[in-house]
Amino acid sequence: xxxxxxxxxxxxxxxxxxxxxxxxxxxxxxxxxxxxRGALNGLGEVRRALRDESLRRPAPQALRDRIGADVQAQxxxxxSRARRSAPWMRYAAACLLAFGAGGxxxxxxxxxxxxxxxxxxxxxxxASHWRALAAxxxxxxxxxxxxxxxxxFAGRIAQSPPVRDLVEQGFPxxxxxxxYVGDSRVxxxxxxxxxxxxxxxxxxxxxxxxxxTTAQQGYTLEPITLxxxxxxxxTDMDLQELARFERLLRQ
Amino acid sequence: MVAGHAWVGDLALQHLDAAYNxxxxxLGNESDASxxxxxxxxxxxxxxxxxxGGDARAWWLAIVRNCCLARLSARRxxxxxxxxxxxRLIDTLLRTADDEVEARASAAQAGRQVERxxxxxxxxxxxxxxxREIEGLSYREIxxxxxxxxxxxxxxxxxxxxxxxxxxxxxxxxxxxxx
Numbered sequence: 001x002x003x004x005x006x007x008x009x010x011x012x013x014x015x016x017x018x019x020x021x022x023x024x025x026x027x028x029x030x031x032x033x034x035x036x037r038g039a040l041n042g043l044g045e046v047r048r049a050l051r052d053e054s055l056r057r058p059a060p061q062a063l064r065d066r067i068g069a070d071v072q073a074q075x076x077x078x079x080s081r082a083r084r085s086a087p088w089m090r091y092a093a094a095c096l097l098a099f100g101a102g103g104x105x106x107x108x109x110x111x112x113x114x115x116x117x118x119x120x121x122x123x124x125x126x127a128s129h130w131r132a133l134a135a136x137x138x139x140x141x142x143x144x145x146x147x148x149x150x151x152x153f154a155g156r157i158a159q160s161p162p163v164r165d166l167v168e169q170g171f172p173x174x175x176x177x178x179x180y181v182g183d184s185r186v187x188x189x190x191x192x193x194x195x196x197x198x199x200x201x202x203x204x205x206x207x208x209x210x211x212x213t214t215a216q217q218g219y220t221l222e223p224i225t226l227x228x229x230x231x232x233x234x235t236d237m238d239l240q241e242l243a244r245f246e247r248l249l250r251q
Numbered sequence: 252m253v254a255g256h257a258w259v260g261d262l263a264l265q266h267l268d269a270a271y272n273x274x275x276x277x278l279g280n281e282s283d284a285s286x287x288x289x290x291x292x293x294x295x296x297x298x299x300x301x302x303x304g305g306d307a308r309a310w311w312l313a314i315v316r317n318c319c320l321a322r323l324s325a326r327r328x329x330x331x332x333x334x335x336x337x338x339r340l341i342d343t344l345l346r347t348a349d350d351e352v353e354a355r356a357s358a359a360q361a362g363r364q365v366e367r368x369x370x371x372x373x374x375x376x377x378x379x380x381x382x383r384e385i386e387g388l389s390y391r392e393i394x395x396x397x398x399x400x401x402x403x404x405x406x407x408x409x410x411x412x413x414x415x416x417x418x419x420x421x422x423x424x425x426x427x428x429x430x
Binding site: 011012015016017035036038039042043045046047049050051052054055056057058059060062063064066067068070071119213214215216 | 257260261263264265267268270271272275281285288289292293296363365366369380383384385386387389390405408409412415416419421422423424
């Protein structure tokens with residue numbers, strides 16, 4: 001890869017829009033080219049500036065209430081008993097009515113619903129990661145030795161998770177823990193890179209839908225398949241490091 | 252309003268923060284942003300039958316954006332204020348570039364600096380950057396929201412980033428010859 005090609009791909013690389021092969025080729029070039037590394041670092045700085053928390057503000061409660069009230073007023077069943085019904089019943093009623101009115105196709109509804117489930121999964125994973133960061137210790141079993149961590153999960157969880165030794169590549173194992181995602185118990189492997197903690201969640205296969213790459217408040221969720229099992233990485237590392245970690249995990 | 256499109260409400264509430272942020276950055280003003288998002292919800296509920304599948308968040312954000320642009324063009328009919336504001340923003344941007352070293356003294360200040368710099372960008376670059384960097388959308392999703400080809404998304408992001416990089420005083424790598 002030459003410099004002009006690399007420059008054209010740098011932003012796609014940062015935006016995670018390159019396939020693995022292209023990303024690896026770009027990394028190889030950038031490793032040996034100070035100019036392109038400078039360009040990458042400059043753009044990385046712009047990204048860091050833009051990801052400053054102060055730039056994203058939650059919607060004001062007044063707006064949420066206003067739309068919430070409109071939605072309530074629009075709900076089809078209006079007697080007081082229905083209003084007190086469980087959220088799932090209201091949801092189901094909305095579903096039925098949407099079908100009845102022919103408002104959206106079944107396929108569209110499934111897609112919409114799938115999105116909701118995925119978002120719920122992403123929310124669970126972020127929440128678990130943040131909970132772990134706030135706790136005294138982010139792990140239940142503390143060990144940098146994968147031969148200690150892996151057996152710890154045996155008997156606690158059906159499928160023993162793949163554990164990698166990446167200390168030489170700069171991602172030492174911190175330990176493991178059990179956590180809940182939805183209502184399933186999942187194994188979490190915790191690695192460290194500098195000051196960043198990395199959680200690798202082993203997801204129960206049939207119970208959850210696919211996960212999409214999601215960013216929230218400087219944290220990234222990245223789906224990955226490890227030894228045929230579905231997993232998700234949650235961390236606040238920057239995206240280049242995350243991509244490198246992903247590749248190492250897959251090996 | 253047609254009853255029975257409560258899913259639109261659920262969708263709007265689920266992605267309300269994203270909608271509000273996009274509106275706030277496009278309009279540059281919090282109360283206008285709230286009003287635009289509420290307009291967008293009403294419009295989405297009326298247009299629910301036009302939703303033909305695909306990325307529901309992108310569908311919703313595209314409606315939010317259209318409501319914001321409608322407000323922007325209404326605002327342009329009162330040009331004096333807009334122009335004065337534009338001149339002030341460019342002025343601020345130039346000054347912040349000069350004061351770069353000092354401005355970086357604290358993280359909070361750096362946050363305000365990038366806020367000003369981003370707000371001073373032309374809206375088509377600003378909205379693309381907000382969707383990519385703050386809301387984390389992919390190129391495909393951004394293209395759906397902005398209703399433009401992916402190539403356009405890429406060039407807007409690229410130009411927006413270059414302008415911001417200059418505005419923030421981050422050293423730029425010299426362009427390659429022949430690029």
